[in-house]
Amino acid sequence: MSKVKGGARLERQGKTSYEWAKSHMKILDNTISRLKKRGNGKPLRGVTVGLCLHITKETSVLLMGLKGLGAEVACCGGNPLTTQDDIATFLASQGVHTYAWSTETQKEYDWCISKVLGHKPSILVDDGADMNIMAHFDPRFAKLDIKGATEETTAGVNRIRAVQRQGKLRYPVILVNEAHTKHLFDNRYGTGQSTIDGYLRAMNLLMASKRVVVAGYGWVGKGVAARCRGMGSRVVVTEVDPVRALEAFMDGFDVEPMSKACRTGQVFITCTGMRDVITKEHIDRMPDSAVMGNVGHFDVEIDSDYLLNRSRSVRQVRPSLDECVLKNGKKVYLVGKGRLANLVAAEGHPPEVMAQSFSNQLSSIMHILENYQNMKNEILNVPESIDRQVAVDALGAMGVRIDRLTKEQSEYAESW
Numbered sequence: 001m002s003k004v005k006g007g008a009r010l011e012r013q014g015k016t017s018y019e020w021a022k023s024h025m026k027i028l029d030n031t032i033s034r035l036k037k038r039g040n041g042k043p044l045r046g047v048t049v050g051l052c053l054h055i056t057k058e059t060s061v062l063l064m065g066l067k068g069l070g071a072e073v074a075c076c077g078g079n080p081l082t083t084q085d086d087i088a089t090f091l092a093s094q095g096v097h098t099y100a101w102s103t104e105t106q107k108e109y110d111w112c113i114s115k116v117l118g119h120k121p122s123i124l125v126d127d128g129a130d131m132n133i134m135a136h137f138d139p140r141f142a143k144l145d146i147k148g149a150t151e152e153t154t155a156g157v158n159r160i161r162a163v164q165r166q167g168k169l170r171y172p173v174i175l176v177n178e179a180h181t182k183h184l185f186d187n188r189y190g191t192g193q194s195t196i197d198g199y200l201r202a203m204n205l206l207m208a209s210k211r212v213v214v215a216g217y218g219w220v221g222k223g224v225a226a227r228c229r230g231m232g233s234r235v236v237v238t239e240v241d242p243v244r245a246l247e248a249f250m251d252g253f254d255v256e257p258m259s260k261a262c263r264t265g266q267v268f269i270t271c272t273g274m275r276d277v278i279t280k281e282h283i284d285r286m287p288d289s290a291v292m293g294n295v296g297h298f299d300v301e302i303d304s305d306y307l308l309n310r311s312r313s314v315r316q317v318r319p320s321l322d323e324c325v326l327k328n329g330k331k332v333y334l335v336g337k338g339r340l341a342n343l344v345a346a347e348g349h350p351p352e353v354m355a356q357s358f359s360n361q362l363s364s365i366m367h368i369l370e371n372y373q374n375m376k377n378e379i380l381n382v383p384e385s386i387d388r389q390v391a392v393d394a395l396g397a398m399g400v401r402i403d404r405l406t407k408e409q410s411e412y413a414e415s416w
């Protein structure tokens, strides 16, 4: 379901974007070809898959792949504001049940998730756990026969772990984010690059010489900090974990508490997955013209309510950039309303890296379907064989060959 006008033009544009992404997602093609060897080429016939993923050109390649394998597919966006309307229109034209448009409110976003669950999926693919949480705790969906689910991102992994800790997990959930070939590449290089893309499109200012404050030095923060340094920015990292703070410092970044960094930073990028990282007090102390935004999964890292609802005035000065005149007279700027700046202001991760993440997703879906009868209602990692196969495919796609252990080396590794 799309609320967007301009159907035929958007559909053509979406198709071209889908084709462009697909041509750079060889790894996913390999996974699909491998799975096609089972079940007469349609191993997912009779299976309904419900997905809550950012609707981007890369996601359309996964969804069309699932359809090609015989699945019934229903999808919604992974966050309000992260849907690309041309892709949603294209997917709907291809028979994917699509509940997504780019300007969704939080209420509409929740409604879209409920519509996907209304298709009675037996497999859920989630990004941030909103769909899994609804499937677990909304009485309307208590009777759904869900065989299992997968989770794409760190924020969702943390929430699913909390559900498991309370002993309330209703079905097995594979934590795709925890695969090496996911978080080491998608979170770091994918978010690193697309965050720069989002900030540049939003502000189009010089990154060289800017004092950029990166909050959080996890996989996302490492990628963002490295890319900002590559652009010539002077990067300051804030952290709460002493080991990661030490790592950032030894990687050559300044490390400061936010209470200090907020006084001198010119550009702020939150990458923590934690709430209240940039508060009203930090915002009031920022230099005039500071630009801030968030690439953590939820819009809880920056006090965007203070900026958008309690400033003296607010106006949109560029697409995805709001100017907020604070009560103290300073002007500060917020990218993408404080939501995932790399998806709201740009297009999210590039296809090559999403091919790795989605190959893990697709193989994990198949793993659940083939094994759910023997699986407990618990969280699981992506099987190592899948993770390694994705790495082999990714190296192959990039034309990289590596050595193999000789028999003697294998024996040496096993000896004491």
Ligand SMILES: NC(=O)c1ccc[n+]([C@@H]2O[C@H](COP(=O)([O-])OP(=O)(O)OC[C@H]3O[C@@H](n4cnc5c(N)ncnc54)[C@H](O)[C@@H]3O)[C@@H](O)[C@H]2O)c1
Pocket (backbone or CB within 6 Å): 153, 154, 155, 156, 183, 186, 187, 191, 215, 216, 217, 218, 219, 220, 221, 238, 239, 240, 241, 244, 271, 272, 273, 274, 276, 277, 295, 296, 297, 298, 340, 341, 342, 343, 348, 349
């Ligand atoms: N924008 C995207 O496309 C995208 C892609 C992948 C992940 N994510 C999201 O980004 C967030 C981070 O993911 P990750 O994989 O880097 O997680 P991570 O757990 O590896 O890193 C988070 C880091 O933030 C630090 N942190 C927590 N609270 C903090 C605070 N108050 N101040 C400073 N640092 C703090 C933690 O110590 C940790 O080192 C999550 O919400 C994740 O879901 C977004």
